[in-house]
Amino acid sequence: MANIDTESRLYRKGLGLRAEVQEPLRKDYAGLxxxxxxxxxxxxxxxxxxxxLAKEFGFCYGVDRAVEYAYEARARFPGxxxxxxxxxxxNPYVNGRLSEMGIQFLDGPYGTDEKFASITTDDVVLLPAFGVSAGELEILRKKGMILVDTTCGSVMNVWKNVDHYARDGFTSVVHGKSGHEETKATVSRATKGNGHYIVVHDLNESEMVGDYIETSHDRTRFMEFFSDAVSPGFDPDSHLTHIGLANQTTMLSSESLEIAERLRQSMVRRFGESELEARFRSFDTICSATQERQDAVVELCEEGVDLMLVIGGYNSSNTAHLAEICSEKFPTFHIADSLSMESAVLIRHKPLHEQKEVEATDWLPEGALKIGVTAGASTPDVKVDEVIERVLAFRGLTRHDLTG
Ligand code: SF4
Structure with missing residues (x-):
């Protein structure tokens, strides 16, 4: 039975058609x-x-659920x-499939001409796995159309933490990417009441925040640097005295822990150990699916391979972090899909910390090779199949030649 809040027409726990959509989902995304x-x-x-192959890769529970709800919504409201x-x-393939099913995108790279303003009460709006900002949700709920909320429970758990921070007068320090949908949705919940936030992208940025906590040095430079990553009215002198750590669920977990520790030390140096409990809070909000995928590639790296193929959208944060872990050990190619491998000689891939795809040559050496394979939480198994089959084809082999 679908769970629906009849007053707002909000679906949060499926639409009652789970069994019916299993076959189309399998057809579109499964990998033999x-x-x-x-x-x-x-x-x-x-x-x-x-x-x-890594022991954990591909669709996570949150993505599984979001995609399933989208298919259920299409089946439930055909007209x-x-x-x-x-x-x-x-993931471009998944978004492309939704587009083919007639689901229209209001924003982003697949955006159509339709905007929030043109939506009526007769329409259905899906909220993505990373959620939407509190302001957008409010606008949509007021409009009164049918809402299908696919926001992952692990993302909502982060929101719960930053909401508590805001209520208790703590500034949220969010390890994430300030332009990422999930982080934008999270920080919108950190400003309840008089709450504030600052987003730090990496350890270097957390060093800057830590230094400021300890020295209050060069406020102008600090604010210039973080101008796009802080809440309106943020004042580093008064808003970094009580801080609570949170992270985008798909960040590198080891880095999130280092950042928390770095800032904890700064708070101790500035206010003393006795004040720590009253001024510093930290929750590890990396989701279990991200953690398991990162642990699985660490295990693969320990075993050793000749090269790694990491498959997933170039804007996928968790895929990029998988590539980051592997690239410390082996030649690693983060590829969008099998077509990125032009030939056994030429591959197009996205190097770490670069925004664009580049070409590399001689990526698949001749002779015996052990190839590691993993895929981000938004990559369906069928895309992993295609990559393996294409590599096989470069050697004149097919999937029928595979043995365990
Ligand atoms: S990566 Fe984690 S938080 Fe994001 S959708 Fe998957 S399970 Fe949810």
Missing amino acids: VVDFARERNFKLVAGDLTFR KRIFITGEIIH
């Missing part, structure tokens, strides 16, 4: 090669190629216009 690998301890061999506020998840 991946299923074969899962049954064989994530190892596949063909000719002199060995593929070692209605259905919109989504932006990308449902960061």
Whole structure:
């Protein structure tokens, strides 16, 4: 039975058509090669190629649920216009499939001409897995159309923490990307009452915040640097005296922990150990799916491979972090999909910390090779299948040559 709040027409726990959409979901996203690998301890061999798949990769529980709700919404409301506020998840193939099903995007790279203003009470609006800002949600609820909220529970858990921070007079320090949909949604919940926030992207930025907490040095430079990453009216002199740590769910967990520790030390140095409990809070809000995928590539790195293929959208934060972990050890190629591998000689990939795809040559050396494979939480298994099959094809092999 679908869970619906009849007054607001808000669906948060599915639309009662779970069984009906399983077959189309399987057809669009399942991977035969991946299923074969899962049954064989994530190892596949063909000719002199060995593929070692990470033990956790691909669709996470939040993405599974979001995509399922989108399919349920299409099936439940065949005659209605259905919109989504932006990308449902960061994967071009999945967003493309929703587009083909007639779901229209209100913003982002797939955005259509339709805007919030043109939506009527007869329409259906999907909220993506990373959620929307509190302000956008308020506008949509007031309009009174049918809302299907696919926001992941792990994201809502972060919101709960920053909401508490705001209520208790703590400034949220969010380890995340200030332009990312999830972080934008999170910080919108950090400003309740008189709450404030600052977003730090990495350890270097947390060093700057830590230094400011300790010295209050060069306020102008500090504010210039963080101008796009702080709440309106943020004052580093008064708003960094009580801080609460949170993170975008898909960040590198080891870095989030380092950032929390760095800022904890700054608070101790500035206010003394005795004040710490009253002035510093920290929750690890990396979601379990992100953690499991990161742990699985660490395990793969320990085992050793000749090269790594990391598959996922270039704007996918969790995919980028998987690539970051692997690139410290092996030649690593973050590719959007199988077509990024032009040939056995030429590959297009996104290097770490670069915004654009670049070309690399001689990426697939001849002879025996052990290739590591992983995929971000928004990458369907079918895309992993395609990558493995294309590599096989470069060696004149097919999936029928694969053994465990
Ligand atoms: S990566 Fe984590 S927070 Fe994001 S949708 Fe998946 S399970 Fe939810």
